[in-house]
Amino acid sequence: MTGVWLPDPASVQASRIVRFATWLSVSGRASLPDVTDYRALHAWSVADPGAFWAAVAEFFDVEWSAPPREALAARQMPGAVWFPGGELNFGEHLLRAGDSAQAAVVLVGEDGSRSSLSYASLRSQAAAVAGHLRSLGVGPGDRVVAYLPNCVEGVVAFAACALLGAVWAQTGLDYAAHSAAERMAQLSPTVLIAGSGYRFGGQLHDRRDAVDELRSLLPGLRHTITVSTGGLPHPSSHTWESALAASPVPGGVSLPFDHPLWVLFTSGTTGKPKGIVHGHGGVLLEQLVSPGLHLDLRDDDVFFWFTTPNWMMWNAQVCGLLHGATIVLYDGRPTPSLWSLVADLGVTVFGTSPGFLEASQRAGLSPGASALRLVGVTGSVLPASANAWFRENVSASVQLGSMSGGTDIVGIFVASAPNTPVYDGEISAPALGAAVEVWSAAGHPVPPGTPGELVITEPMPSMPLRFWDDPTGQKLHDTYFATFPGVWRHGDLTMITPRGTVVILGRSDATINRHGVRLGSAEIYDALAALPLVSDALVVGVEEPDGGYWLPLFVVPTAWPPPDDLASSIRRLIAERASPRHVPDDVIIVPELPHTRTGKRLEVPVKRILQGADPDSVINRGAVDNAEALDTLISAARARRGSR
Template identity: 50%
Template sequence: MTEPRWVPDPGADTRIARFAAFAGERRGLRFPGYAELHRWSVEQLGDFWQAVWDFFDVRSATPPGPALAEPEMPHAKWFPGAQLNYTEHALRDRRPESVAILDVREAAEPVEYTWGDLRRQVAALADTLRRNGVGRDDRVVGYLPNIAEAVVAFLATASLGAVWSSCGQDYAVPAAVARFGQLEPVALITADGYRFAGADRSRAAEAQRLREQLPTVRLAISVPRLGSGVPGMLPWADAVAGEPEFAAEPVAFDHPLWVVFSSGTTGVPKGIVHGHGGVLLEQLKTSGLHFGLGEGDTFFWFTTPSWMMWNSQAGGLLTGARIVCYDGSPTSLWELAARCEVTVLGTSPGFLLSCVKEGAKLPALPSLRCVGVTGSALPASTAEWLADRLGPRVQIASTSGGTDVVTGFVGAAPTLPVYAGEISGPCLGVAADAYDPAGRSLVGEVGELVITEPMPSMPLRFWHDPGDVRFREAYFSTYPGVWRQGDWATHTERGTFVLHGRSDSTLNRHGVRMGSADIYDAVEPLPEIAEALVLGVEEPDGGYWMPLFVTLSPGTELDDGLRSRLVAAIRAHASPRHVPDEIVAAPGIPHTRTGKKLEVPLKRIMQGAEPSAVADPAAVDDPALIDWYAGVAAARAAALAKETA
């Protein structure tokens, strides 16, 4: 694809263009385009982040000091004198009567929370927490659906200088305890359940068990989403009663804001700690400049509080945009976007691919100007399908980042063209590159996605990680002083990026590295295939086995004809080298709770590891599937042993 599917309007009045003019005027510089602005943003990091601070009028109770006082990773020092608070910036200078949050349930009309409602409830809940002994550095956890009360709880917690963490109620109690138990929380905020796909999912009993297994909890608050709440807990209405004055506790730039957790499929979930100031600046940049959000916009990302995109959606409030909290099934996503007059909608490649296969009819979406896509690589064919239906007015903003930094590394911007199957470029302030094993920069070839300069939202640390041992091992053990994300990426000649999947689940045939996403892009658009999983398995005798597991659409059989079509699609859309050794019909593909395929644990099972040692069932959406794949591994091991006997 040589022609872009979407091109920016050079005369459009975008916030990113206003920022470029603002930053350039102050420094006697001129930025003709995005490339020049990005180059300056990574070559003059301190100046760039100071410009973000000034442009968005970030306020500190004390002189903030230099923007970048110490640039060395992994612990760069940003604005060392600052005293600020995330919640203060989210709620300040808002019109009380304007809508801040639309809270939506399945088969129900949206409930509006004005900025006045939000500010009052945040102040009241903070007062309740404070009167129950919750203060700076204490941990408050939320076992909640994606509802407005979750946002209120987060903002109230942050306003006190306490530390927030959350997960969705699709997590079983052991999985929630594996996360929250590490934090020793003093307060738990939960709901009695949620409605999904037309059915009520009561979680009252699970919420009670969770409280029992968190012995440090002194205060438990219940949101009555389905009925009257959870017995024995303080009702939400009582927790947010009264009208105390709103106040936010000033904290240091690097004071902990929240702890987000890794998927935890291969061990104890890692608690990743981020700071008030770093998240504030990063979300202002992403929401305000890359997505162009502001007053009058409606921001809706289909997510759960278990995924960092929930944190990103909450960040939309920093720009004055209203956000949509929705805890139901994605089947009505497009209709919901139309009803709520969404301007920026976020979803996943998996959802879009299901729309392609079902031949989904999109409603009129006159307010929509951008569709954000993240979670995995977006196939070019899916991007083309969506672009054809949305037309040239709507930008498809494919993004890749991570829970590690609660933001994107590479993504889109209102001033960058969009090419189907590619990510438009590196995000502002992100020195993204692709490295070969020797640490040399690559262009036009697959390499490790790396970040060569610090970002303010990089983790402060991992929870319970003395000496930063696990933290350094996770990101800095491959290239000292350079962040390795663990994704395969191609940095193209025109400056775009193509993501190929996780590098720790590498496909490496005859020394040639390949990405699993290239194979998924080829086979998953076929109507016969519901989903696919490919593994590259190094075997003890020096052999290499690359099976492709496919989940079939109803009424489909994996016969020789379908196998031939799959091979032909892989040859045509990837290469002959990508053709698997074997194609196997599978009853399903297991995922993490945030929707990522379990490539690494299943690879290790195929290499002989015990399933219990590499995959925590509580962190998997369908644990029974692990046993099926273990059976495949055992059968192959037996066959190989018979061959060599």
């Protein structure tokens, strides 16, 4: 069968997800005649969410300092009440796995430098830093924020905060001070943990002045712990070295299941970033399932997900420690040469983006699989052509598992699993515990093969406890539950195929609605993936005041100047690979495109700007990776429209 990856039966039998299904059946918790049948397991997981998540806690041996009275006391959204009365500590779970001598964290710099920390050292350093924070007056509920590059110290500091019950939040050191403050100042933090520099693109970036500026923008800040990163010293009254020399705490604080663990921020491209509060228990359970069952992450794995501290995937990768894996951090510019790093470190589970795979394809690479057994992909839609390239140039036996979820739940809604096939251009299935449906605008499920809104009809424990500074819950309600009362609307235009796989067609608020036909932007990007002359693209559909509709496509060529016939080649390819309806009105060639700082396309803000909105009213330039590219795009679009 072409265009499909099928799991190896022996590997399926050895997987943790099948062991979990077998345990459910043997213990009488679920009736599963075929323990390898993913669909049956998923159906059980969403039919009785309380029973499923209670089983997850028991199977993974969650250690309760106080047992819960029940699993799910209020089965509603918003307002579900999970594991009332239960107490635990996420930090203790994070640090309990892994042999003492095993590497817990490996840091690789852009220049090839490497350092590592064993599980024994991670435990002792986290306990010491927690002791230092406690001596500074930090306790449960206090906020500790970090302004760091991707570094080992960030992992240690997060674990220390979790042990104390302090609330963690961070931004990368590449953020401007005022952009970092837009996030951190909301929390009124007690302590700032700050680096001094980082390397990117072959250059050393000195951020000591930015740290000083950030401190002045955080009212109520009492202490700063400085970390010398990038080889730049940053002496202060509290240094990382003094924190490591503190008397260690003996263990983690016992905390309610829904005690805040961290605050993750929305991208902030369309306004002030919203702080999403997640709890100790909810994150723990989700991160036992998503890497533990869907990625089959084990204590002999080397787990590398290319990410930055600005993205929830940093948090998700750190959660690989829950399973005793060795996690790999990379600080620097992502290039196709990361395949060499994967091979050199013996990475077994590698996470990346569709853009990275497409760049590898354009570069003509054939890296091979080395020690890989799984490559996970998220962040945007994976085009079907990337699956074919992967089979031919990396491995036909390694699973390429596409998934989608988000910062909102710091987890997944749809994903692959060790016992699911992978079809090109499709995501294998809804994730365990995620009651995924596709609804029409009228609020009814649509037939298979019909696009609609991705909704979640049952609560999940890692859904946000609340938004920061949202005492009535109105912002939370308006974000997820205003469209369909009692049902989570995620904002993705989605289709469930007749075989039960999932296709994400793009953000529903950026849907192309041309001549009454809804089109997914992902279909256009998928077609362009087959054209090596294009390195990046952005398409938006613009409703015009006179009732017209304008569909511009912005493209970045791989070489400059681009070929004279590039625009016509693009139109022809889209017509052939998508449909004539998808062919843009204008192909606008630009040298660069802007993205969010986590690499996502700015479809919605650009659409609103091209409809006439003031750019500064719809987009926060501090949340954009290249504000000059945004200006260039807007100018090029307006010039093209003026000439039409």
